[in-house]
Amino acid sequence: MDVLVAGAGPVGLTAAIELRRRGVGCRLVDRLPERMPYAKAVGIQPRTLELWDRMGLVRAVLDAAIPMRGQLVYVDGRERARVEMSLPGDVPYGFAALPQNETERLLEEFLARFGTRIERNTELVSFAQDPDGVTCRLVGPDGEEEVRAGFLVGCDGAHSTVRKGLGLGFEGGAFPEEYMLADVVVDWDLPHAYGVRALHHDAAGALDDLLVCIPLPGPGRYRASMLVPPELSAPPAGEDGVAHGLEGGRAPGLSHVQAVLDRLAPRPATASGLRWSSVFRISHRIVDRYGDGRVFVAGDAAHIHPPTGAQGMNTGIQDAWNLAWKLALAVDGTAHPRLTASYDAERRPVGEEVVGRTVRHANQGVPGDAGDLTTVLMREAQLLVGYPDSPLVRPAGPDGAGPAPRPGDRAPDCDGLIGRIENRPVRLHELLRGSEHVLLLCADGPQAPCVPELASLTGGLPAGRLTAYAVLTEGGTAPAWAPMPVYLDGRGEFRRVYGVREPTAFVVRPDGHLGARLCPPAAGELSAYLSGVFAD
DSSP: OOEEEEOOSHHHHHHHHHHHHTTOOEEEEOSSSSOOOOOOOOEEOHHHHHHHHHHTOHHHHHHHOEEOOEEEEEETTEEEEEEEOOOOTTOOOOOEEOOHHHHHHHHHHHHHTTTOOEETTOEEEEEEEETTEEEEEEEETTEEEEEEESEEEEOOOTTOHHHHHHTOOEEEEEOSOOEEEEEEEEESSSOTTEEEEEEEEOTTSOEEEEEEEEEOSSTTEEEEEEEOOGGGOOOOOOTTSOOOEEETTOOOOHHHHHHHHHHHOSSOOEEEEEEEEEEEEOEEEEESOSEETTEEEOGGGTEEOOOTTSOHHHHHHHHHHHHHHHHHHHHTTOBOTTTTTHHHHHHHHHHHHHHHHHHHHHHHOSOTTSSOHHHHHHHHTTOSOOOTTOTTOBOOOGGGOTTSOOTTSBOOOOOOEEOSSOSSOBOHHHHHTTOSEEEEEEESSTTSTHHHHHHHHHTTSOTTSEEEEEEEOSSSSOOSOOSSOEEEETTSHHHHHTTOSSOEEEEEOTTSBEEEEESSOOHHHHHHHHHTTBOO
């Protein structure tokens, strides 16, 4: 077996899908007997939708989810803000909401297309690694089993067996407050596509009550978050000192939800149709490293924090994607030795930023002077995540200055590309869909010297590892023949969005981040970049 993934939440499922899509042998185990019917994480960020587009899953998610148009904020009984969550036009997806159990169902069904299913009632209890692989001990319905894997990925949550087995540090703290969650129908006259955040402060100005309602699919359905009333309060139950997540045995009832609505709802409101409720606590912690040797952690096994801004699950999904494409190359022997080590170098700074930001926002709220609203929303949408200091990134030359995307940044989308056969313009992200590395060569014509030079270089890699496209800026029609597929930048959007002033090549990684910006696009520069990703 190439890879064992422990934990079949959205993060583990994403890791398994990305491995299987690339032909990697993978087992996915989970100690739970079935998928839990809990709303839990419900926010789907635009960046996650972009990744699911590359995966081929996004249409099923869009059909099941509902849009998040904005947020209504009330403080001490008065409307304080109405935030419209709109993004620039070149961002292909907006904000969405979908219960976590539905997200898991869609991911699980997609994984089954590759012949892999979750092995339920199966728990990883220990492991030991050596230079050639990882020996894992599983306990399942048929008893104990010892399996050998090339790599182990721990997506097993805040109380991760993999994290403990690696001896990783997990420093941080806990919030003293207890909260309750409820998947419930709320009858009021507020617009359903908007989240509602209602806060109350005591005479000294301290927050003493709150209500957060996030819309879910279904008439009037919300996931409501509230402070726990005294009768449901209990000491922390963290078995390993990590008090984070749902706690059993103290499910709030409809009357508890209604009491909060009576105190804080900005309009008369009635709660009904309670599907699920729970009490939960919040901690904030992050590991001191994201892996060791052949064993890695992702998602809540690596970082936990407040749910402010729906960052947790989405950050974990990006962890899994970042790691999976690198493991796939390592499994088939085509990865540079440093490739898997770059997972920690790229993702731990992201985890640190998310933990710090969500803790600040939980304590202080989102500051009014946090910057212009578009930048704030782009950050919350996770579209500003980048890896500028990654060892895999090739620094840009002088032409990469200014607002243009730089190596390490997300590769932005743009419209108006005209192909040789399509009868309609296509978006750039359509060309990236389902691909591994992609070379985008922006030049004035198919006979520019750099076009055949780079085209010949791309043929030296294993099949499917690098797809090349020429984006031409002159001529009214794409030529019938060129050394690589050709698209015309019909509206000049590619040149504008990517800040191209002269012939330039971009390498887009499998996770949709720019690995290199080459200006001029010399074959030697491209070869140097690729030699840092692929084995000699």
